[in-house]
Amino acid sequence: MNMWKLIVCVVLAASTAMAGDWKVSLPGWKYDFPADHGNHEGFKTEWWYFTGNVADAKGREFGYQLTFFRQGILPPGEQTATTSRFIARNIQFAHFAVSDLSADGFHFAQKLSRGAYGEAGFDGKAGLAWIKGWSCERLGEHSFRLRADSEEASIDLTLESTKEPVFHGSDGISQKAEGVGRASHYYSLTRMKTQGTVTTPSGTFEVEGLSWFDHEWATNQLAPHQIGWDWFSIHFADGSDLMMFQIRTKDGGRDPFSSGTFVAADGTQTAITNADFELKPGRTWKSRASGGEYPVDWKLTIPRLNLDLQISAAMDAQELFLQPIAYWEGAIRAKGKKSGTPILGSGYLEMTGYGSPIVGMQATE
Numbered sequence: 001m002n003m004w005k006l007i008v009c010v011v012l013a014a015s016t017a018m019a020g021d022w023k024v025s026l027p028g029w030k031y032d033f034p035a036d037h038g039n040h041e042g043f044k045t046e047w048w049y050f051t052g053n054v055a056d057a058k059g060r061e062f063g064y065q066l067t068f069f070r071q072g073i074l075p076p077g078e079q080t081a082t083t084s085r086f087i088a089r090n091i092q093f094a095h096f097a098v099s100d101l102s103a104d105g106f107h108f109a110q111k112l113s114r115g116a117y118g119e120a121g122f123d124g125k126a127g128l129a130w131i132k133g134w135s136c137e138r139l140g141e142h143s144f145r146l147r148a149d150s151e152e153a154s155i156d157l158t159l160e161s162t163k164e165p166v167f168h169g170s171d172g173i174s175q176k177a178e179g180v181g182r183a184s185h186y187y188s189l190t191r192m193k194t195q196g197t198v199t200t201p202s203g204t205f206e207v208e209g210l211s212w213f214d215h216e217w218a219t220n221q222l223a224p225h226q227i228g229w230d231w232f233s234i235h236f237a238d239g240s241d242l243m244m245f246q247i248r249t250k251d252g253g254r255d256p257f258s259s260g261t262f263v264a265a266d267g268t269q270t271a272i273t274n275a276d277f278e279l280k281p282g283r284t285w286k287s288r289a290s291g292g293e294y295p296v297d298w299k300l301t302i303p304r305l306n307l308d309l310q311i312s313a314a315m316d317a318q319e320l321f322l323q324p325i326a327y328w329e330g331a332i333r334a335k336g337k338k339s340g341t342p343i344l345g346s347g348y349l350e351m352t353g354y355g356s357p358i359v360g361m362q363a364t365e
Contacts, residue, residue, distance in 0.1 A: 022042065022072065023042040023043050024183075024219045024220070025043070025174075025181060025183040025217070025218050029185055031167065031172055034141045034142075037138060038123040041072075043185075044071070045069075045217065045218050045219065046069070046070045046215075046217035047070070047214075047217075048136060048214075049065075049067045049215070050065065050144075050146055051063070051233065052159075052192070052212065052348075054157075054194055054195075054198065054207035054208060054209030054210075055207055055208070056205040056207050060102045060205060061102060062098060062099060062198045062205070063097075063099035063101065063331030064155055065095065065097045065329050066136070066146050067096075068092070068130075069093050069094065069095075070092055071090060071093075074090075092120040092131055093110060093111060093112040095109075095110050095320060096109050096110070096111075097109075098152075098153040098154075098198060100200045101314050101315055101331060104315060105202075106315065106317055106330075107150060107152040107153035108320045108322075109150035110320075110322050113131050115131075119131070133147075133149065134147065135147050139160075143158070143159060145158050152201055153198070153200050154197075154198075156197050157194055157195070157196035157197075157207075157211070158195055158196050159194050159211045161189040161191065163241075163267050165189060166188045166190050166243075166263055166269055168186045168259070168260075168271075169183065169186060172186060176222055176226075177222055177226060177257055179223070181219065182220065183218065184218035186214070188213060188233075188261075190241040190263050191235060191239075192212065193210065194207075194208060195208040210346075212235070212347070222247070225249050225250050226247050226248070226250075227248055227353045227358070228248050228351070229247045229351075230245065230246050230349070230350070231245040231349065232245070232300070232348075232349050234309075234332070234345040234346070234347035235345055236343055240263060240264050241262075242260065242262050244279070248353060254279075255274075256274045260277065272304075272305075276303070277300065279301075280298065282296075282297030282298060283297040285313070285316040285317070287326070287328075289319065290326035290354075290355030292354035292356070295351070296313035297312050299311070306338055308337050308338075309334050309336035310334070310335055310336055312333055312334075313332055314331040314333050314346075315331065326354075326355030326356040327352045329349070329350045329351075330349060331346070331347075331348060
């Protein structure tokens with residue numbers, strides 16, 4: 001049994017633990033920074049998710065993703081029952097990818113660990129999150145240093161937020177399905193000035209650009225009929241930002257808990273409900289590795305913002321095939337009009353549930 005299959009088995013077993021042993025995301029959370037950039041051990045699932053588009057002085061463009069995940073295994077009430085470092089309380093893993101858009105190259109890797117000897121963890125002397133040499137170090141209240149490498153690519157980037165945190169949903173509680181607690185604590189640093197180096201087989205490049213940071217923590221936030229999601233983050237040239245996601249259902253429809261947030265250049269936030277937007281897929285790309293067929297062109301319309309966008313993948317082949325888990329995560333470009341004025345943007349798109357089922361995030365019934 002390979003490591004990913006073992007982890008999937010462990011995660012599925014953990015999902016059957018009594019829900020009452022884990023905290024759930026409920027109204028009333030008082031966000032506190034920089035503390036809430038850190039780990040929330042009482043919740044079963046948590047991730048620190050960084051994506052960005054950067055370029056060198058000659059205009060060579062890159063996209064990158066670095067995400068640290070924590071999947072709880074032992075509920076908090078059981079963690080004090082043992083002191084053995086060999087008993088897994090969490091599974092820690094991370095995904096890293098670089099899109100070399102000028103060379104049409106996509107490089108991705110993963111790392112997995114129990115963290116028994118400190119080789120992986122959160123909120124420690126080694127940084128906010130780390131796993132076997134990959135790390136996120138907090139430099140200031142809303143600034144970070146990211147480092148990761150693989151056989152083909154590496155990044156060493158410094159990120160500094162130019163806006164205050166954005167809280168999605170109702171006061172940072174993002175409802176994902178019907179029912180109490182089927183939600184996540186969800187905030188973003190939507191516009192982070194980024195500089196550093198990106199290395200690919202073509203060489204090492206001094207780059208700068210913009211990044212996006214998402215942090216979510218939850219317990220069993222999805223329902224059994226929800227099969228995947230399409231998530232967009234976009235930086236517009238006028239200084240505004242947009243996050244949108246739709247949750248897809250087994251019957252081919254869109255779940256009513258799909259939503260988003262528009263952030264104006266001055267930081268003003270506008271919540272977007274399911275009724276506020278239309279999202280239509282267009283051209284698709286089929287993965288030879290997973291067999292998943294992913295929409296790589298989309299049309300997004302938000303009438304209340306007078307916003308009409310055509311969104312396209314900056315490169316089609318941006319699937320992370322991590323058998324038995326596969327998902328598409330890549331750089332995108334957007335163009336259209338806002339209130340009749342042309343607008344351009346760049347960002348990231350994540351699509352799950354096309355190349356493999358989602359794992360470990362759905363409530364059991």
